[in-house]
Amino acid sequence: MNARIIITTIQKLDIFISKNKGHSVFKQRMVLIFDECHRSQFGDMHIKIVNAFKNYHLFGFTGTPIFTVNSGIGGNPLLRTTEQAFGEKLHTYTIVNAINDGNVLPFRIDYVNTVQMTDGIEDSQIRAIDIERAMGAPERIREIVSYILDHFDQKIKRNIFYTLKGMRVAGFNSLFAVASIPIAMKYYTEFQRQLSSSGRSLALATIFSFSANEDDPADNLPDEGFENDKLDKTSRDFLEVAIADYNKRFHVNYDTSADKFQNYYKDISQRLKNREIDLLIVVNMFLTGFDATTLNTLWIDKNLKQHGLIQAFSRTNRILNAIKAFGNIICFRDLKQATDDAIALFGDKEAGGLVLA
Template sequence: MHWNWVVNLTGFSTNATYVGFTGTPIDATIDVFGEVVDAYTMTESVADEITVRIVYEGRAAKVLLNNRKLQEIEEYYNRCAEEGSNEHQIEESKKVMAQMNAIIGDPKRLQDLAEDFVTHYENRIAEGATIKAKAMFVCSSRPIAYALYKNVLELRPEWGEIKVADDGVILTDKERKEIKPMERMKMVMTRGKDDPEDMYYLLGTKEDRKEMDRQFKNEKSNFKIAIVVDMWLTGFDVPFLDTMYIDKPIQRHNLIQTISRVNRKFGEKNKGLIVDYIGIKKQMNLALAHYNKKDSDVFEDIEQSIVVVKDQLDLLHKLFHKFDNSRYFNGTPLEQLNTLNKGAEFAQITQEIEKRFMYIVKRLKAAYDICSGSDAFTHAVRDEIHFFLAVRSIVFKLTKGVAPDTAQMNNKVRNMIQEAIESEGIEEIFKLGETGEKEVDIFSEDYLAKLDKIKLPNTKIKLLQKLLAKAIEDVQKINKIMGIDFTKRLQFIVDKYNERKESDVLNSIVLEDFTDEIIDLYFALKKEKDSFKDLGIDIEEKAFYDILKALAIKYDFVYPEDKLIILAQKVKEVVDDKAKYTDWSKRDDIKAELKVGLIILLADNGYPPVDRDEVYKEIFEQAENFKKYRA
C-alpha cells in the first residue's frame, strides 16, 4: 500500500506516546488514534515515481441514457455519505439499495453495458494501449456480475474457450509448466448455496480461486479479464493491471483501495485507467479530499489526454506540412508502404528534426494509449495517428532496435507489409530486431543487394549503421581489440552524419559520401573478420595476434611476422590450458598461474622489449572476453 499514514495515540498512559500506521485511515481509526501526524500521499507517491497517475473515463451515459436514473444514483451516493446508522436509516438504506440494484441490473442496461465494455476493451487491445491486456470489472452484486458475464459471452463466446495463452505468444518450457489453461474471462467470487447451478460450478472451489490468482498475475496467461464484486479489491497487486471498469457504488476508503489496483508501476506503464459506468467521479474526489486535500486533484480526466493527442497531432501536421502522405490513406499497399518509407526519410532530414519528431510522437502515443478506447476520434483521425506511430516505429527500429509501439502499427499497416513485402528492401527495416527471425549473413552478396534497393539515403545510412554496429558487436565477442577499433571508426562517421547541417539536405552528394564511408567500413570489417584465414590461424588465435601486433606498433618495436603468428598460437594454448575452468576469472590462484605461464612464454620468445604489465592485462581481458561468449 502506498499510503503510509502515521497517527499519534494518546490517553493510554501518561508517560507514553503510541504510534499507529494505516494505509487508508477510516473515521473510526482517527477517532481512536487521534489526528494524523504525517501522511505520505498518492500525489507524493506519483511524484516519487513509486506509483503512476490514475486517469478517469466516465462512460455512465453510454449505458444509462435516462437522466432521471442518473440522478437517482447520485442521490444514493449522497445518502451513503451521510453519517449515522439508526434503524430508520438502515431500513431506508436497504430500500434505496434495492432500487439501485433494479437500475443497475436492468437487463437492457446490462446488454448495453456488455456491448460498450467489449468495444472499449477490444479498441485498447487493437491499439496496443494496454500493457498485458489485463482488466478488472467491478460489479455491484453477484447476480448482476453473472448476468453481465453471460451477456459478454454471447458477444464473444471465444472468451470462454480454455487456452494456455493468446495465439502467437511464445512460451518457455518453464512457463508451459506454470501456466494452466484457462478462459480469457472469469468470475472471481465465492460460491453461495443459493447460486444457480451453472453459476455455482462456474465459480469453482477455494483451490480454483487460488489458481485464478496465480494465473491473473502471470503476464502470459490467457486469463485476462476478472469480473469481481468484493474479492481482489484490496491487497491484490498486479503491477501490469492498467484498466479497471467500475459498475458498483463504492465510497471512501474502499473506493481508494479499489482504484489503487491500477496505479502500480510496471515497465513502460505511466498511467492507470478507471472506466466509470456508474458515476463515481465526485465520490473519488470527495474520498481523497477527506483524507488529504493534496490528493483531491490526483486524478486526471481522460479529456486531458484527448487534448494532448489533438495538440501533438497539430504539431505533427506543421512539422510534416511539406510532406504528402495522401497515398498512405488511399493508395495501393505498395504505395502505402512507400509513403511510410518516405515519411521515415522525411523525419530524418536532420538530427534536430528527427529528435523533435520522436519526442512529439512519444507524447502522442502516451496520451493515445489512455484515450484510444474513447469515442473522441474519427476513423480518419485514428488513421493519421497510426501513420505517425508507424513512421516512428521505423525510425525507432533504425536507431535503437525493436519499437515499443510496433503493436500500434494496426492491421492495416501489417497487411500492407505482407502484400508489398518485396518493396525496395523496406522489409528489412520491419524485420530488424524481431525475435523469431532466422539469422542472416549481412556480409553476403544477396543481403547487400537487398540493401542496395533502398534508395532513400537517410534510411539507408541508419540501417547500415544499425547492421554494422551489430556486426561489430558480434566480432568484439571474439576479438575485443578489433571490435573496439571498428567501434571508434563507425562512431567517427556517425558523429559527422549527426552534425550535418540543414543546408546539406538538398546536397545529395553529402549523403552519398556518408553512405560510401559506411559501406567502405562494412567491407573493411568483412575483410578483417576473415583475415585469420590468410594467416593460417583460427579466429581466436587471431585475437591474440592482434593484441601482440598492436602493442608492437604502439611501442614502436619490430617483431617478425612469422614469429608473431607462432607466438599468438602459443599464447592461446597457455590461456586454454589455464582457463579451462568456468570460474577461472574469479580464482586468484589460476590467474596467477596464467600470468606466470605468459611471463615464461613471452620471455622465451623475446617479446616484448617493453614493460610487460600491459601485455598481460590485454591478454587477460581478451581471454575473459571470448571465454564468456563461448561458454
C-alpha cells in the same frame, strides 16, 4: 538478541488467542504490526488481541485511514476510527506523495452514462428502487458488455508487446467490479454470449463468495472469505459452472468446496499477475490488498466512495514499465463527486490535478 518475526493473519492470531489462554507469549515484549489496518480492526478480534498481550507496541499501516467522516455508525463507538484503534498517527505519506515520488501512477477516469432517469420522481426510496431496477436491466448489461468489448483492446493496450518474467505478452489486464452476486452472474453470462457469437477469444473469469459480499457498502470492501456453503444454491451452482469454464481453459481442477475454492482464489491471483487472465469479474474480492503490476484497467458498475473507492482504484496504478502510464478507471455509474471527495480526503483538496491524469 533472540528475536523472531512471525507473519500471520489477524484471523489466525484471533484463533491462537482463543485456544491458548494464559500462554507465556502474551507476557513477552511484542511489536504488533498490522498492514491494511483500515480493515478488520474495529471489532472483537482487535479487542481480544490488545487485551491478550500485556507488553506490546502496536503499529498500523494504511493508505486509506478511517477518519470520523468516513467511519461507520455501528459497533463499538470507541473503536470506529484508525486513531481510536492505533493512537495518534506517527507519519503521513499520501497518494499525492507517492505519485510525486514516482511510486504509483495517477488515474485516468472515463464516465460512461448508461441510465436515462425517469423525470418527476420525488420520493427518494422509490427513486432508489427505480435506479437499481434500471441498473440490472438486461438491455443495460448487454450495452455495457458491448462497450467493454469494443474498447477492451484500446484500454488494455492489447496491440503493444513487452517482456514479463521472460515471456512476451500483449498489453495488460483488468478487473470488472459489479454491485452484487446476481449482477456478476448476469455479466458473466452476457460476456460469454457475446464472445461466443463474435468468435472472439478472451480469458474471462469470475469469483465471489458469501462472506466477502454479504453486504455491498459503497465505502467499505469486506474481507475476502471462502465460506461458499452459505451461498444460496443458485449462486453456488453458477459459480461451479464458471469454475468449470476456468478449469477447461487452464487445465486445472477446482470447485466451490472450501479447500479447492481457496486454491482457485490463489490460482486466479497468480494468473492475474502473470497476465494470463484478461478480465476478472468481482463483487468485492481483489479490490483491496491485491497488487498486480499487469492490471491497468478497472471497469466499475458499483457504487463506491471514500476509502473503498481509493482502494479499488489503486488496484490499477502499480508501476510496471514505460507503456503503463496511468491506471484506467471506466465508470458506468456517476462516481465523479465521490471520486473528488475521496481524493480530497486521502490526498488534499488540490490533489485532483495530480492524482487524475
